[in-house]
Amino acid sequence: MRDNNSNKNNPDFFTDYCDLRARLAPFKLKTDFETVKTVSIVNILLERAVNVSAGASTKGRFGFGSGHTVENYMSRAKTYTETLERGEFPLKGRFTEPGVALVDHSFVIKDGKLHVFYNRGYIGYEWDTMTVDTVGHAVTEDLINWKIEPPCLSVDKNLYEEYQVWSPGVAEKDGKYYMYYTGVNYSVAQAICLAVSDDLYTWKKYENNPVLKPGKWCEWGVDHWSDCRDSMVFVDTDGQAYMYYCSSKKTERGSVPAVGVASSANMINWRDEGAYTYDICDTALESPFVLKRGGKYYMFYTNCDHGTAYAVSDDPVKGWESLGMLIPWTVPPLCPANVPSCAEVFEFKGKWYISSCLREPGCEQYLELFELFWREDGTVTVGKRIE
Numbered sequence: 524m525r526d527n528n529s530n531k532n533n534p535d536f537f538t539d540y541c542d543l544r545a546r547l548a549p550f551k552l553k554t555d556f557e558t559v560k561t562v563s564i565v566n567i568l569l570e571r572a573v574n575v576s577a578g579a580s581t582k583g584r585f586g587f588g589s590g591h592t593v594e595n596y597m598s599r600a601k602t603y604t605e606t607l608e609r610g611e612f613p614l615k616g617r618f619t620e621p622g623v624a625l626v627d628h629s630f631v632i633k634d635g636k637l638h639v640f641y642n643r644g645y646i647g648y649e650w651d652t653m654t655v656d657t658v659g660h661a662v663t664e665d666l667i668n669w670k671i672e673p674p675c676l677s678v679d680k681n682l683y684e685e686y687q688v689w690s691p692g693v694a695e696k697d698g699k700y701y702m703y704y705t706g707v708n709y710s711v712a713q714a715i716c717l718a719v720s721d722d723l724y725t726w727k728k729y730e731n732n733p734v735l736k737p738g739k740w741c742e743w744g745v746d747h748w749s750d751c752r753d754s755m756v757f758v759d760t761d762g763q764a765y766m767y768y769c770s771s772k773k774t775e776r777g778s779v780p781a782v783g784v785a786s787s788a789n790m791i792n793w794r795d796e797g798a799y800t801y802d803i804c805d806t807a808l809e810s811p812f813v814l815k816r817g818g819k820y821y822m823f824y825t826n827c828d829h830g831t832a833y834a835v836s837d838d839p840v841k842g843w844e845s846l847g848m849l850i851p852w853t854v855p856p857l858c859p860a861n862v863p864s865c866a867e868v869f870e871f872k873g874k875w876y877i878s879s880c881l882r883e884p885g886c887e888q889y890l891e892l893f894e895l896f897w898r899e900d901g902t903v904t905v906g907k908r909i910e
Contacts, residue, residue, distance in 0.1 A: 536576050539597060543569060546604050556668075557612040563621035564614070564646055564887065565600045571647035571885070572596035584651035589857035590884025596647065599885065616910025617889035620659055620671050622646060624888040626880055627690035627753060627810060630869050631700065631723060637663050637871055638723050639890065640691040640702065643674060646887050654678075655687045658704065660724075666871065666892055666909045675726050676704065676718055683708055683733050684716060690810070692755035693723075694790070696764065701790050702726060703766065705752040706733055712744060713751040715768060717791070729791070737770045737783050738795035751783065755867075756790070757813040757820075757839065764790055765839045767811040767822070772798045780808035782824065784840050796840045803832060803845060806859045812867045813839065819901060823849070823866045823877070827859035831866045831879060835901060846902060850879060857884055868895060877905060 543565075550562050572593050575581060581591035606613035619625040624644035631638045639661050645653040658676035661669045676691070678684050684706030691704045700723055706716040714733035718726040736743055736751055743749040754768040764787045772781035781798040801808060807827035814821055820839050826832040831850040834843040852862040865880040875895040882888045894906030 560621050565603050567646045568596045568600040583649045595885050616908045619889045625890045629691050629693045631693045658691050690753045694756035703754045711748040715754045735793045740772050741770050753810045769809045780804045782811045810865045825864035830862045
């Protein structure tokens, strides 16, 4: 199948392609992580460029495809190669497993190490073209140098999640670790599934998955696209757990972006607590993350089309007051997801940090960590990137 991105008749393309391959080749002999990471991405961009130039479609199952052009692939490959030639690292401060588009993620601190679990997407491909079928795992002691562990979870065609697995969210209670992830069926009906671990390395899926679907306030159905994803669980000081997830709520105006909320005493059986909406969200409300500080609850979330926003409440279920945009994206994105997103906030070795995964054109996405500072009035500011 051909599409409008085809550049097959461009007589200069093959010359440019071979030139970049030759310039990149010496860096393939390097073994340091920054070079290996960059070379893997340039390789993918060049491969995509040559395939699309030959007529490969970029449309995907649902027609998404912003930024997937020969010109974009070649331009980014050239920029990264030129930066390597100058002795610099173009992706410094942006972590990913080589060749992977790192998207939704979750942090866990154990024995002085920071673990991150993440979607293993594909650079150069939309999620509906190359399915997201495994959850990745990496560990760091200094937020700069990462050890990449084997993927820890995958789809299972015999379960609800026969199509994809998304957005791991890990919480600890009483020495056990609970990973809540999004199971996606062929109709893209999403539900929250569970896996449990004692050590963060070996995970066993709960036999009665999924553990949560939205309440009647959502137009959810197993036979059509239904929003129930990006879950995270916050365990309060009294042991009560609260789950927050991306969904949509029925209103007189139709379905609107919403955060679904549920509560549990045992981390398995969940009680629907309804859904909360924000007036500043007009496209989608994704990746909610909640923490408690100074007796107040803070929710950080992706305001699609705009960036990362946050809110505060005295109650973990209701009464959220918007504090506005925290990391706004001022350049019009190619699609609602091309904004600083997937924020999580954590304290590590005495300092606070916030994460972000800005999506670049062509489905490049990396994990970035920034300093975070709390003001006396309870609001926050974002500092420099860790690199």
